[in-house]
Amino acid sequence: MPDRAPQPVDRQLPTDEARDLISLVRDIAQHEIAQKAAEEEDAGRFPREVFTLMSRSGLLGLPYDSEYGGGDQPYEVYLQVLEELAAARLTVGLGLSVHTLAAYGLAAYGTKEQQTEHLPAMLGGGLLGAYALSEPASGSDAASLRTKAVRDGDDWVITGTKAWITHGGIADFYTVMARTGAEGPRGITAFLVPGDAEGLSAAAPEKKMGLKGSPTAQIHLDGVRVSDDRRLGEEGQGFAIALSALDSGRLGIAACAVGLAQAALDEAVAYATDRQQFGRPIADFQGLRFMLADMATQIEAGRALYLAAARLRDAGRPFARQAAMAKLFCTDTAMKVTTDAVQVLGGYGYTADFPAERYMREAKVLQIVEGTNQIQRMVIARHVAGPETR
Known part of the structure; x- marks a missing residue:
């Protein structure tokens, strides 16, 4: 359908x-x-x-x-x-x-x-980009990445594997974080790598629960050579660039989550007002009406939260805490709302004849990408209570 x-x-x-x-x-x-x-x-x-x-x-x-x-x-x-x-x-x-x-x-x-x-x-100009930070052994612990960039005259030679790359294999350019110095976040540098660079290849796309139209793949960099004028920022500044990018990127994920949740609510409302049981639309029954009310309220709250964070960003004010909150709340909301939409549609919601089941499968990944929601809670807690004691 x-x-x-x-x-x-x-x-x-x-x-x-x-x-x-x-x-x-x-x-x-x-x-x-x-x-x-x-x-x-x-x-x-x-x-x-x-x-x-x-x-x-x-x-x-x-x-x-x-x-x-x-x-x-x-x-x-x-x-x-x-x-x-x-x-x-x-x-x-x-x-x-x-x-x-x-x-x-x-x-x-x-x-x-x-x-x-x-x-x-x-x-x-029609180009499509990808962001390459995560690796097979460094996801949430991104500062432990192992991809290396070694200076060779006026060039850098990059070797390593990136994982979970959206647009992996079809992107025209990649923003790649690679280690150029000591262990830890201060040894990482950012590079702009062309998608057709010699030595860059993509593995087969991952077989995912949802978002099947969006390719996600590992990227292999086998001695990829880029000139120093493709280094972004200073040497060792790459991790700071990555985190700054993710603050804004998390707002993007929050907005996408609200959009997905809105689509699920629209589907649930349309079905509930059309579906007849016991001689009247199922939208007349209080138990279901309350579900729709809760779904709509959660969506409005998520929208208000991501917009409030965006306005802080636009005003040049700190917004990292609010970005983490928006990503956390909006993606959890998307998971809840899409699950409830499947419930509203009943058996039909569990079939591929209606989009509710696809929305539910797609919502799950939004709680994972660009920092899991457990990481968002850590970020928020640090803003609220200070860094963890050791």
Whole structure:
């Protein structure tokens, strides 16, 4: 059964330009994404043509500087675009969030020359990015990564394996964190690696529970040579760049989670108002009405939380604590709401004829990516109670 078109959310947008942007995104979501989402996810097909369309429409660089092809949009607006796209198909919303994450290191820490050379193609030239921090033996403990970059004249030679890379094998560029110095976070440096670099290859995509249309794969770097002008920031600054990127990236995941939850609620409401039992719609029964009310309330709370964090970011104020809270709450909400949506649909919710079961499978990964929700609780606790004593 094809997915329903996303239902319009009553948004408080700061400018007429932002309202026009959301209208454009809704049109793309309805006509280019939602109608094919179920079929393409089932087939495990990545919609590269949608990302090409978004690039031509100016959607791949929304929070970045227009000098380099970006959209000059505040995070408050960009995240609502992500929510709209994720409601139509999570593969697309998450893909845009990852692309934005991959471009962050260059946009925030690159030199003027690096930004002028690379950002226009990344933001509006049809390129697709990937972010390469995790490894087979270093996930939550990212500072223990083993991929090495060794200086060779004016070049760096990178060797190692990255794991759980969204867009792995199809990305045009990778922001890669590699060890250039001593053990620990201060020995890590960031590099911008072309997707077609000699010695870079991808393993077969992982066979996942959900998000089957979004390729996730290990990336092998076998003596990949990049020039020093592809180093982002200073030597040893890579881990700080990675953490800074993740603060913003977690807001992207939060917005995607709210979009997914909204899609599940819309499906549950449509089914409950149409399904007849005991001579009336099941939406008339109090037990089910209370479930729908709780789902809607959790979604609104999540939306308010990620927008509040975004506004702090836009104002140049610290927002890491709020970003962790938003990622934690919104992704837990998505898991709860999608599970309840399956329950509302009953037996039909457990079949692939309706999208509720796919939403539930997709929600799970949002509690894991870009820092598990257990890591988010650690981050929040450190802000609240200070660092752990040893």
